[in-house]
Amino acid sequence: MAPTPLPMEPTGWFQVAWRTEITVGAVHRMKYFGREMVAWRSASGRIAVFDAYCEHLGAHLGYGGHVEGENLVCPFHGWEWNRDGRNVCIPYESHPNKGRRIRSYPVVERNEAVWIWYDIHGRAPHFDVPDVFASFGDDKTAHDYYPPVPAATLYRQRLELHPQYVLENGVDFAHFKFVHKTPFVPTFTRHDFSGPVSFVDFTIAFDAGVAENDVNSGVESINAGLGCTVTKSWGMVDNRTMPAVTPVDDVTSDVRFTVWIGREAGDDSPEITAYGKTMAAYIIEQFEADIHIWAHQRYSDPPALSRKEFDGFTALRAWAAQFYPDDGAVTDPDRRPASQGRTS
Incomplete structure (x- = not known):
């Protein structure tokens, strides 16, 4: 590719x-x-x-x-x-x-992870890594969830995909039925791309006859740049997730995915239970379906967007542009182009 x-x-x-x-x-x-x-x-x-x-x-x-x-x-x-x-x-x-x-x-x-700040110009960090619990402003903590590492994680190395693909997935309401085979269509309730940390929320409306009772559920996402996303899902399976895509070279990226499953009532086990593993495996399976698309995707620019897709994709791509080098200049004296081999 x-x-x-x-x-x-x-x-x-x-x-x-x-x-x-x-x-x-x-x-x-x-x-x-x-x-x-x-x-x-x-x-x-x-x-x-x-x-x-x-x-x-x-x-x-x-x-x-x-x-x-x-x-x-x-x-x-x-x-x-x-x-x-x-x-x-x-x-x-x-x-x-x-x-x-x-x-x-x-x-x-x-969030159980090691993060590095990367900037081609050597500039200091100007935003922070969100906390998968505290950043959502509720009263949940890590103690309310099963420990995710290593049983509730995914790690795929050197896939031919870009971090922006994952972020674009967050505004793509139409793929749910076709990639994830879900009986619902999400309704977006928030698109906030006003700063380097963006917010995308949606609720889930079931088709008639799918659920016996009304289910109030949804997903809230916090995107700190292109490399770090944390999500909170509520209503069906209480979970937090953290997809992370890190470029390896000019073509490939490593993909990591971490899943926190809410504990069953009264369960204070120090390890993730069979229930927790089952729920995490289901969520990871859904994420893998996305990876299968991303790893074989060609970036379309400009994309052929439908009317309903236009606002979300346009806002996200305009927001994403701030994270790319603004020119070809190299101001970091430690930096040499990858084509010159190793750096030191």
Whole structure:
């Protein structure tokens, strides 16, 4: 498949792991945005994400590098780097090299996940990762839901899709009957694209005869940029979900999906139950049906929209444009084009 015309280096927060994957002392290798990276957790439990190569002579810190206290130690010559990517020790010199720095990324641990802030120009974060509970303004907390990791998660690597496809799905009322085989059509009650964090809500109206009783249900979504979405579903199966799509290179992305299922009344089990797993599997199955479409989709620009689709798709695409580089300039001195190979 040819690369999408949408830039694969949008600005924003992107999930690179679940937090339980990076234990104290671990050095975790990964590749995102065409860059080799490492994530590591210090002795105090704080996490850092770096470009993978030592600034000394270019050793890959994920192959033999190790954590000592609050620093990451290069396997080649023992140079030590702190969480900010600063050299703090050269074991055979009396002073560190204060002039060199490994590119480090702003990191947030939230919603069982590890998020990094990526911006091609090296700018600081200007919005936050929403909380899958607190951001919806109700009284529910994580204690009201079964723990999702790892039993209620999905992880698909290097699929040929773009993060914006997932966001566009959020305003696409027409796909429900055809992709998910549902007997209802959602009615959108909120489209708010006024800032970098957007809101999309809808309610569900069942066709006549489908349900014996009226069911008041719906979905509320908070989209923090293109890489981070949290949803609250209510009325049928109480759940929260978190789809996250992170570009790997110019063509592919990793997809993660985390599902919190509301506990059955009186159940305070520390682990997810058979009921929780069954409900989560159903929700993941529905998300997989979307993935099957996205992974084989060609971005249509301009799209052939129907009258009812026009407002939602037009507003979302105009909102999404703010997260793409505004020109081809490279202002981050640590950044080199992916075509030049590895970066350090």
